[in-house]
Amino acid sequence: MFMLKAVHHIAVIVSDYGRSKDFYTRVLGxxxxxxxxxxxxxxxxxxxxxxxxxxIELFSFPDPPARVSRPEASGLRHLAFAVGNLDACVKALEEKGVICEPVRTDEYTGKRFTFFEDPDKLPLELYEL
Structure with missing residues (x-):
């Protein structure tokens, strides 16, 4: 029997390497x-x-097909990042030109969250701890 210890990394294929590198490093930090x-x-x-x-691993490949996000398709739905102050994070993203959805509250946990997209429209979530 094997035992999983942790998630090691998440791989994301991007359509424009420079744009995505900038987003994940400069915008998200x-x-x-x-x-x-x-x-x-x-x-x-x-x-x-x-x-x-x-x-996270970012990969570029020549001419990757577009990701299906809407309507939602089978497979990985989104990446979620834990944050301490959701309002401050939303403000910081919006100051960098990133549009966030309205903040919602998880009906099961009572925690607040919002979604935004990376340059390839991969849904990303901020989840307040």
């Missing part, structure tokens, strides 16, 4: 751990950390 160009694939791979912990 993730730290670059490693950036590699894989010439044989025509692909960039960017390893990103949050608070020093490796969490």
């Amino acid at each position: 993730l730290e670059v751990l490693q950036e590699v160009y894989r010439a044989e694939r025509g692909s960039w791979k960017l390893d990103l950390a949050l608070n020093g912990q490796y969490v």
